[in-house]
Amino acid sequence: MDSQHWRAVITAAQSGDRQALDELVAGWLPLVYNIVGRALNGHADVDDVVQETMLRAVGNLGSLRDPDSFRSWLVAIAMRQIRDRARRRTADRLQEAPAADFAELTVLRLQLEGQRREVAEAVRWLDDEDRQLLSLWWLEVAGELTRRELADAVGITRQHAAVRVQRMKERLETSRGIVRALDGACPDLRELTGRWDGRPDSVWRKRLARHIRGCGYCGDTRESVVPAERLLVGIALVPLPAGFTLSLAFGGKTAAAATSAGWSAKLLGALTKPAVAMTAGATIVAGGAYVVTQPPDAPPPRAAVTPTATATTPGPPSPSAPPSPEPSPSPSKKADLYGTVVDAVDRAPDPDARPAALPRRPESGLTSTGGPKTVMQHRGDSVTFTGQGYVLVRWQISPKSRPGALVMPSWTGLKGKLFHVASGGWRRMDDPLPGAPNGYATGMGGPDIGWAVLPPGTQQMWQNEYFYLDGTVTLTQNERGCDYGLTVFPSSWAAVDKDINEGPGQGGALRYGLVRDTGTDSAPVPQYVTREAPADPATVPQRSRV
Numbered sequence: 001m002d003s004q005h006w007r008a009v010i011t012a013a014q015s016g017d018r019q020a021l022d023e024l025v026a027g028w029l030p031l032v033y034n035i036v037g038r039a040l041n042g043h044a045d046v047d048d049v050v051q052e053t054m055l056r057a058v059g060n061l062g063s064l065r066d067p068d069s070f071r072s073w074l075v076a077i078a079m080r081q082i083r084d085r086a087r088r089r090t091a092d093r094l095q096e097a098p099a100a101d102f103a104e105l106t107v108l109r110l111q112l113e114g115q116r117r118e119v120a121e122a123v124r125w126l127d128d129e130d131r132q133l134l135s136l137w138w139l140e141v142a143g144e145l146t147r148r149e150l151a152d153a154v155g156i157t158r159q160h161a162a163v164r165v166q167r168m169k170e171r172l173e174t175s176r177g178i179v180r181a182l183d184g185a186c187p188d189l190r191e192l193t194g195r196w197d198g199r200p201d202s203v204w205r206k207r208l209a210r211h212i213r214g215c216g217y218c219g220d221t222r223e224s225v226v227p228a229e230r231l232l233v234g235i236a237l238v239p240l241p242a243g244f245t246l247s248l249a250f251g252g253k254t255a256a257a258a259t260s261a262g263w264s265a266k267l268l269g270a271l272t273k274p275a276v277a278m279t280a281g282a283t284i285v286a287g288g289a290y291v292v293t294q295p296p297d298a299p300p301p302r303a304a305v306t307p308t309a310t311a312t313t314p315g316p317p318s319p320s321a322p323p324s325p326e327p328s329p330s331p332s333k334k335a336d337l338y339g340t341v342v343d344a345v346d347r348a349p350d351p352d353a354r355p356a357a358l359p360r361r362p363e364s365g366l367t368s369t370g371g372p373k374t375v376m377q378h379r380g381d382s383v384t385f386t387g388q389g390y391v392l393v394r395w396q397i398s399p400k401s402r403p404g405a406l407v408m409p410s411w412t413g414l415k416g417k418l419f420h421v422a423s424g425g426w427r428r429m430d431d432p433l434p435g436a437p438n439g440y441a442t443g444m445g446g447p448d449i450g451w452a453v454l455p456p457g458t459q460q461m462w463q464n465e466y467f468y469l470d471g472t473v474t475l476t477q478n479e480r481g482c483d484y485g486l487t488v489f490p491s492s493w494a495a496v497d498k499d500i501n502e503g504p505g506q507g508g509a510l511r512y513g514l515v516r517d518t519g520t521d522s523a524p525v526p527q528y529v530t531r532e533a534p535a536d537p538a539t540v541p542q543r544s545r546v
Contacts, residue, residue, distance in 0.1 A: 003068060010067040021058070028074060029054060031144060035078050038123065038135035040085075049085050053078045072149040075136070079153045082132055114498075116231045118179050121372065124200040125175035130168045137165050141229045172228055178208045181218040182375075182487070183394070185463060187440065189218060190396045190485060198375040338417055338521035342544045345459050348428050351511035355500045358422060358493065359519030361468050364388040366490040373489040376409075376477035382537070383488055384413075386472040390421070392491040393465045393475070395429060397443060401483040403450025408458060409477050409486060410540040411529035416471015418546070419523040424499035424513035425463025431510050452482040457542060459527060466496045467526060468517070478538035 006027075012020035029050070036049045056077050064073055126134060136153055139145040151161040181189055192211055196204055212218045368374060370383035385391055397406070411418060427433075429443035429452075439448030443463065454460065477486055500513025517523045530545040 007067040039132040075153040122175035186217040339525035356515040376486045379479040382476040384474040390491040394487040396485040398483040399445035400449045405481040407480040410537045413533040421517035422466040423462035426509035476537035
């Protein structure tokens with residue numbers, strides 16, 4: 001950060017310079033948004049707390065004596081607003097669900113993968129106090145804050161801050177272990193989480209951590225665990241969501257109320273002066289409204305972001321950007337129905353057979369009614385995806401609990417197109433399991449505990465099954481007979497490609513994955529898919545209806 005430049009901007013803004021004030025808000029709002037968003041994990045109050053922080057900062061800018069201390073001053077204001085908001089919450093509001101999970105936003109907007117994604121998802125398992133501290137420590141590690149600024153914002157000494165950060169890091173590592181275990185296929189963990197509603201909390205964090213400590217399967221990490229601080233170095237700030245609006249005029253107050261709140265006449269005049277200033281992908285319009293204009297599919301920044309006064313101009317597409325969608329067929333030529341290769345039962349490829357190249361399809365993003373990761377343990381559980389991107393369905397079959405005929409999950413209410421693009425997870429579910437625990441011979445069961453039996457003609461699933469959606473569809477868990485569960489969440493082309501290309505000898509993998517996508521509309525579609533929305537999704541016929 002150019003401290004000399006920002007000193008000049010702050011000084012000018014204190015004198016009532018409208019352009020400097022615009023630049024100050026545009027430059028520092030992303031930092032405040034990341035602190036508040038991560039501390040509150042995307043709760044519906046995030047926008048209000050961010051707005052109140054910026055209102056107080058702008059309204060009290062004249063009281064700031066040292067422009068060099070602006071960042072620590074602003075962060076301290078944000079933390080006070082977060083704590084004030086926590087004190088104002090009633091018991092009823094404590095039960096409110098987040099409006100948009102910030103961990104999911106971090107993963108999707110910054111395209112995090114592997115252990116970086118794991119750290120972002122682990123944040124959900126932290127208590128409020130730890131999340132508040134993490135929101136600052138994350139930015140300290142990323143180079144956006146200093147330890148002194150972190151300590152000042154929390155209101156403690158640097159020595160005390162070091163102790164609290166260390167304790168928070170220990171709980172974060174425990175939470176990372178939980179995320180890793182839930183991504184696995186431990187049958188005992190499957191039984192333990194049978195009564196879990198899928199919402200992280202401190203009670204389940206303790207239960208799952210206790211299981212992991214005593215479980216050889218969950219505790220057996222296939223890859224070395226990189227410390228969180230090394231993973232966070234260089235991660236950018238999460239960009240403001242498109243459509244985010246910040247009113248800096250009165251915050252719903254009259255001009256008289258704003259004046260009595262301590263706003264200087266110059267600042268008040270500057271904020272209400274009709275003007276438009278384009279800065280850093282955002283617009284400050286008449287009345288002081290700050291509206292993010294960045295499109296939702298804009299590529300995320302690749303390095304740590306520091307405030308800048310330079311306006312951004314869209315450039316040419318990146319060479320690595322996904323190709324444009326296939327052109328529509330000519331109206332004069334009748335197009336073939338998509339998904340002409342469907343419902344084909346296949347044999348397992350040789351374990352050493354490398355997969356074909358995975359075609360890259362456009363990814364503008366998916367929304368999920370189940371949040372960033374949906375755990376479907378019981379018959380009737382469902383999740384609806386909307387948008388354009390990849391979906392991972394991870395299987396957990398537990399014939400130890402209840403063997404027998406397996407009623408497959410179904411895709412219903414399809415609008416648009418849905419393709420079955422790849423199978424991975426390092427094994428098919430009927431592969432022999434070396435040293436299988438508790439009577440399992442394969443992922444489908446064993447002679448000691450019984451077997452999961454697929455309906456005739458059903459394609460054998462792999463641990464991970466990947467699909468591509470361009471539209472909207474609902475996936476329903478139809479458990480009846482053999483016990484099974486599904487973990488379902490948005491994925492990415494990069495994650496699919498990495499998964500299927502890890503083969504035997506790489507971290508315990510039994511086989512390479514399998515590419516099913518042809519890259520055209522003749523790619524396979526899932527079995528048990530229909531455009532209809534039956535009252536009982538378990539009655540969807542085996543043959544796909546698209």
